[in-house]
Amino acid sequence: MPADLASLIGNTPLVQSRSLVQKSGVKLYFKLEGQNPGGSVKDRPALNMIRSGLERGEIHPGSKLIEATSGNTGIALAMIARLYNLHIELVMPENATRERVQTMRAYGASVVLTPAEAGIEGSRDYAEKKVRESGYQMLNQFGNPDNWKAHYFSTGPEIWADTQGQVTHFISSMGTTGTIMGTSAFLKEMDPNIQIIGVQPDDHSSIPGIRKWPEAYLPKIYDPTRVDRILEVTQDEAVAMSRRLASEEGIFAGMSSGGAAAAAERLAQELDEGVLVSIVCDRGDRYLSSDLFEQ
Numbered sequence: 001m002p003a004d005l006a007s008l009i010g011n012t013p014l015v016q017s018r019s020l021v022q023k024s025g026v027k028l029y030f031k032l033e034g035q036n037p038g039g040s041v042k043d044r045p046a047l048n049m050i051r052s053g054l055e056r057g058e059i060h061p062g063s064k065l066i067e068a069t070s071g072n073t074g075i076a077l078a079m080i081a082r083l084y085n086l087h088i089e090l091v092m093p094e095n096a097t098r099e100r101v102q103t104m105r106a107y108g109a110s111v112v113l114t115p116a117e118a119g120i121e122g123s124r125d126y127a128e129k130k131v132r133e134s135g136y137q138m139l140n141q142f143g144n145p146d147n148w149k150a151h152y153f154s155t156g157p158e159i160w161a162d163t164q165g166q167v168t169h170f171i172s173s174m175g176t177t178g179t180i181m182g183t184s185a186f187l188k189e190m191d192p193n194i195q196i197i198g199v200q201p202d203d204h205s206s207i208p209g210i211r212k213w214p215e216a217y218l219p220k221i222y223d224p225t226r227v228d229r230i231l232e233v234t235q236d237e238a239v240a241m242s243r244r245l246a247s248e249e250g251i252f253a254g255m256s257s258g259g260a261a262a263a264a265e266r267l268a269q270e271l272d273e274g275v276l277v278s279i280v281c282d283r284g285d286r287y288l289s290s291d292l293f294e295q
Helices: 043-055 072-083 098-106 116-134 145-162 178-190 235-249 255-270
Strands: 014-016 026-032 065-068 088-093 110-114 169-173 195-201 229-233 274-280
Touching (some): 026 255, 043 145, 072 098, 169 178, 255 274
Parallel strands (some): 026 274, 088 110, 169 274
16 A cells, blocks of 8 residues: 655654674674665654644745754655645755755755854854744754654654564664654663763864764754763764775664764673664765765
């Protein structure tokens, strides 16, 4: 029976690592979020933010929606907005990969590029100004609880079910922090001993999709009590692991996924036993115009 596109979001595969962990008592699994129809984990919150806003009457077909994004959320929002006949303007730094801009525009979204040197913070400032001065409405992935709730109701339960409740560690890169917040909330309800590991870049690294936010831009949905430990990775580690995921695991993914996997591999070396789940948040084809896979 034909499926509605939105119904295909979630229930992504969980696959065991073939090569990164060689300890008999430690299992590492990757959750392949690139299998979502929009190609990333951000399909989940995009659907929940738009659908919930419509159900509450906060947005409607005439709404002037705007959102700042580093890429994946924008693609997901462009896709979901098209499903609900909404128009959305997406704002991102001008150094975003060409594939991301083209994909958003293909879905019918308007795209505004802000100066690269201002980063995603500059994009956020631009969007907030449009809300204040031009009657736009922001979904606000950084402060909207519908972001993390998407993962509380889907990602967390899927991991719990697919590991038969045996998961001991959950590893996720931290951007808006919605994935780690919602998944942590669910898994901790199931078993408070599950360790939640956040991944951030070190002070000298720039990794798309992972951020160490300045205090003024810290996502309002972030609750540090839901994260047991933060591991820092370098840009070189994230790049090298992205390439290893492709060449050794057959998993084609972006740099933030490489960062999470690098942290998961490091964590696995500390353990004698455990069941680790690491989020692979998107697909590598979004980075082919960059030098990520050039060797």
